[in-house]
Amino acid sequence: MTEVTRLIATIKRKLKAAGLTYRDVAQALDLSEPSIKRLLSEGRLTVDRLAQFSELLSMTMSELLMEAEAPVTLLHGLSADQEAALVASEKQLLVTVCALSHWSIDDIVSAYRLSEAECVKYLLVLDRMEIIELKPGNRIRLRVARDFDWLPDGPIRNFFLQQALPDFMKSRFDVPGEVMGFAHGMLTQSAYEQLQIEMRKLRARFSALHDQSVDAPLADRRGTALLLTARAWEPEAFRSLRRAESEPPSASSVA
Numbered sequence: 724m725t726e727v728t729r730l731i732a733t734i735k736r737k738l739k740a741a742g743l744t745y746r747d748v749a750q751a752l753d754l755s756e757p758s759i760k761r762l763l764s765e766g767r768l769t770v771d772r773l774a775q776f777s778e779l780l781s782m783t784m785s786e787l788l789m790e791a792e793a794p795v796t797l798l799h800g801l802s803a804d805q806e807a808a809l810v811a812s813e814k815q816l817l818v819t820v821c822a823l824s825h826w827s828i829d830d831i832v833s834a835y836r837l838s839e840a841e842c843v844k845y846l847l848v849l850d851r852m853e854i855i856e857l858k859p860g861n862r863i864r865l866r867v868a869r870d871f872d873w874l875p876d877g878p879i880r881n882f883f884l885q886q887a888l889p890d891f892m893k894s895r896f897d898v899p900g901e902v903m904g905f906a907h908g909m910l911t912q913s914a915y916e917q918l919q920i921e922m923r924k925l926r927a928r929f930s931a932l933h934d935q936s937v938d939a940p941l942a943d944r945r946g947t948a949l950l951l952t953a954r955a956w957e958p959e960a961f962r963s964l965r966r967a968e969s970e971p972p973s974a975s976s977v978a
Contacts, residue, residue, distance in 0.1 A: 734787070803874060
């Protein structure tokens with residue numbers, strides 16, 4: 724990544740953390756919204772423009788340049804104890820999910836029955852875990868990698884299986900905006916491994932779409948859950964009819 728690219732990425736990140744849209748920036752800099760998008764896509768910033776962006780972000784140019792150059796270690800996962808601390812409180816878990824979804828403190832307070840002081844308390848927990856960096860003005864800077872994931876058999880996954888999944892599956896998935904696909908077939912081991920690769924690709928695409936959506940106003944974004952599962956499986960009703968000496972063949976189901 725070039726110095727200019729890092730600088731532009733830093734400006735975009737800081738604008739997002741401050742809750743500033745391209746329209747807000749255009750009004751502050753007395754430019755059109757397309758001009759702002761062009762400036763940030765082409766990276767042709769004059770010293771005067773850089774000074775304007777710095778002022779808008781309540782930073783000096785030196786601070787902005789230093790932050791662009793500072794290496795950031797991104798988290799790929801947490802320990803079991805850290806995950807347990809997040810699920811120990813519903814409010815802590817809520818603020819964690821909101822922060823990972825690029826919500827600001829104002830967004831959280833306006834949507835949920837939480838005070839700003841409560842949000843700051845829970846965000847400081849995330850700051851200590853280095854999931855986020857809580858910046859001046861209570862701005863939130865994420866410090867997680869795109870492939871950040873919860874432990875396979877950790878507290879977060881167990882919470883999901885025990886509490887969130889039953890709630891998620893209450894729907895019949897037969898209304899506009901909801902979809903469910905279920906397929907059953909007989910796969911070889913190599914075919915099953917290829918299926919897992921395709922599932923990882925879809926999850927990566929979901930993460931990319933999440934990143935593409937963060938610039939949109941919160942009102943235009945909806946919490947969306949994607950559940951991908953696969954296992955060798957035969958319905959219990961079928962298994963009960965098997966002959967004692969018959970071994971179940973390898974069958975795979977995907978939801």
